[in-house]
Amino acid sequence: MMRNPRAIFELFNHSSAKNRAEVNKRKTMGGHVLKKILISNFLVVILVMLLCGSSQATTVTIATFADPAVNESMPLFTIDLVNDLITGGWADTKTGLSLTIPYSGNTYTNAFFTMTDVNYYGDIMGGETEGGTIKFFADGQDTSSAALIQIDFEKAYLTPFGFGTTAPFFFIDVVTITGSEIIGSLTDESFIFGFANHVPLSGDWNKGCTATASFTSSASVVPEPATIMLLGTASIWVFVRKKQQFLGSHRRK
16 A cells, blocks of 8 residues: 655654754753753862862861969979070979870870970060970880970060969960971961969069960961872862763763
């Protein structure tokens, strides 16, 4: 039985139009999908950049300890105005100093620290010192080995009175913090000893005083180049992977 040629032609045109519509639909959907992939990966890159930037700007606590002294008879610092000298430390033979290092997540019970004697230029009301070094060690650690935390400063400022019941305070400027507990680079290092239980030397404030002390320190953490590269590589891999999946799915269609 012979069919009407016109009917066959119209059927062919209808089928072709339907196929073209389906192809256009797929192209449109594919364009939307690709656009979403590009937007999502752009957002990933922006997020990586923000994370790196925020890491550079974040200030963290490096190390801290509460005042280990029971009373004023166990001072950590001596401000000697007769000899223009400031000395400090907590001997290994003493107990009670719990050094907490949030930067590394470690805590050392019965830790101790040493400080080089520093020349002082000022009076009981305040002044500044020359540079020095402070080192923190674990209980029983050999002081010739690498310190847990080492603080080098170029100068320090002293204001004995002026901050209420915890006066005096000892401020440090131009600081570098290193040590076996420090991994990576630090910037904007700073620390402070908060003095308490201060007692005049020989009963005379003009000769100086002794004081117990608490301690804290902080710095800005600089991301390692390898970390930044890893984040960047991961975002690129995600982009390439999604693009390959997209192209592969549309080739199959």
